Amino acid sequence: MKLQANEPEGPLAEKWQRHQANIKLVNPSNKRKYEIIVVGSGLAGSGAAATFGEMGYNVKCFTYHDSPRRAHSIAAQGGINAAKNYQNDGDSIQRLYHDTIKGGDFRAREANVYRLAEVSVKIIDHCAALGVPFAREYGGLLANRSFGGAQVSRTFYARGQTGQQLLLGAYSALSRQIGLGTVDMHPHEEMLDLVLVDGHAKGIITRNKETGKVTSHAADAVVLATGGYGNVYNLSTYARNSNATAIWRAHKKGALFANPCFTQIHPTCIPVSGDYQSKLTLMSESLRNDGRIWVPKKVGDKRAPQDIPEDERDYYLERKYPSFGNLAPRDISSRAAKQVCDEGRGVGPTGLGVYLDFSDAIKRLGEDTIRERYGNLFDIYHEITGESAYQSPMRIFPAVHYTMGGLWVDYNLMSNIPGLFVLGEANFSDHGANRLGASALMQGLADGFFVIPYTIGNYLSECREKHPTDGHPAFKDAEENVRNITNKLLNTHGRHPVSYFHRELGKIMWDHCGMARTKEGLEEGIGKIQKLREQFWQDVNIPGDNEEYNQALEKAGRVADYMELGELMCRDALERDESCGCHFREEHQTEDAEALRNDQDFAYVAAWEFKGADETPVMHKEELNYKETKMATRNYK
């Protein structure tokens, strides 16, 4: 299979404009003849569904939540990047582009990243117009803050709830279209299969969470905006219901899965406190603007942080990366935390933690300023740990936070299956091997509001024939497939609840495919996952029936998919015999333990083809040929 990225011709800075001028248009009176399915209602899904509705398409939007406003985009705290240069600090589209592609350790596609930087500007305009209450300066203009991996202030924010405010903005645009009748909203409806007719994506199968009813939905194109798959690790900063089922089932129908091993481990999360734990809570990266990260210099120093004098503290990020300091990118900061903890210098009861200390900032700016900037984050920290970060430093540790990998898409965000489009975190396209802070919101909104509404025209204008009805045999087969999986789960009657398998899988993934990976470890991990999967299908216990609200059944289907996906992640990590960004193979590091990339052999996107649950998947390569950007060694020193 030859992967066609379909990047437009011309210089990088002109590609998107030229492409927009050349995209085929759908005549307004024809738009209403087309039906588009959007799965997911986060930033990308809501943005796409709302804009399609405005343009005159018939849209059906699906979410497994009770309301489109619940999607996990809502939990992003810190901000959204845009190359506005409102701070007059030398920012530009070129600079945002360069920071993003460098932040991704040169494993993203040049043209996609440039487009992202380009449309970032429009996102802020649109969201402000939607009534998003961004933070402002006293003159009434928009305020900015700094984020990791950048030396300019380009991050727009709404207190510590930027994701919430942006999602509610997109939700309000979507709600308007639902009210106008252009979008038919289906809450509590979970996509369980993709339907292909003559090789094109022409519909989906859903299960209603309240009644268990399985339904076919036909359309001219299917857009997946279903988020990332970090819950493979069980413990993560994801919402508990975030899952990989939509993209994984599409993968099983032929969509290639790109760079599955690229998982972001976020450096600043609240450490694990016990084995009952259900999720990990992020402390926004924005805290690193004013907080200083340190551990004791001495191994095993158990004194209280206040009792450790200044010269016995190691501000290791400031020491190792003087020019970026505490704002070094996420992958680098996480690995540095792991290193000091491995050396026995970690803090807190488990030794798996480092300090994030605000005492200098409080001295400099006063407690009130710190409270205004980060009050809600300090409150969250207090609720969870019972400690006040105004009095003593926070304890933080890395946790799974985002997946850069996802379904493979071309420049038009279309997967290798014609008619199947993938947006936001669900695709692989923009963040390479590491995502910079405040770029996820940017990508979700860019894909949903400003890219897919244009690029879908190319596909739709060429599929003139009437879309198949849901009576087509392909739909019946897919429905049958969904019912078979459900029945198999309900009829296993084993000994363990589904959460047992999820926890076990999470441990395997964290130990073998986490912050540091080795050949032996990954091979062992694959073996363990295969065994666990076998055990799952013999020993899982799902009570109740399909025809009722059954949360255990929902979860079981998702965990079954995680076990297949987890194995693919390990396989991808094994195949990528280099270190890059988040992917740190211990075999490949520099003398001072930095990631050692191998551009000669690994400057490609690894796109995996499913061959059957027990078959070895096949990898296809999309070579990354940078025309205008030099693949340099990342240096944040």
Added chain:
Amino acid sequence: MNVTLKVWRQKNANEEGHFETLEARNLNPNMSFLEMLDVVNNELEAESKMPVAFDHDCREGICGTCSLTINGQPHGPGEGVASCQVYMRSFKDGDTITIEPFRAKPFPVIRDLVVDRTAFDKIIQAGGFVTVRTGSAPDANAIPIPKETADLAMDAAACIGCGACVAACKNASAMLFVAAKSSQLNMLPQGQAEKDTRVLKMVATMDEAGFGNCTNQYECSAACPKLISEDFIGKMNRDYLFANLRQKFLRRKKKI
């Protein structure tokens, strides 16, 4: 620690519900309340019994999905927290804890502790937005907004749409929810063009959905996980009054 739970069990909207007594044992006080329910559910599932259905998602107090009435209080003990932010250290060993869904006529029970809050979505669909087509917005700094106004709009915008305000109100009023969204947009320059129709349509849809009226007891803002102030209800009432007066004038003008 150990606690006894009295949990509301109801198979679906059409069947009658009842309280069931369940024991939660060997708990760690640092567990969240929902993690305690996870432990109870794991035990039920291992015995092939239906776990207690409850809504939850982000588990960090921002998505608005979780919706438990704990000991009669929507979102349980503690000020300004959602159910997922309640920790077992708020209870004592040996306590008996009652857990119910958010109770209100416009929120029918789906199962056990899960309720249907689509009525809230309908209210937003009626007017909780600014009409702006993608791609048509002016530069974001073209309209300066005083910091105080932006901050106040943000206070209102913090609403997570959980419905605790409705569950806390003896009239099942949704005034705080509606006031938060209408006030946020009505305060900002972007929202001025639709200021009147917004508040009129949202209030009409609220009434149609069967929510009750406000009788100024402010249980809503006391239960609100984001501590949204009842002052916004006053603002909405003023917006509503003036919108009605202006509409009357507009209609009269048309006749002439």
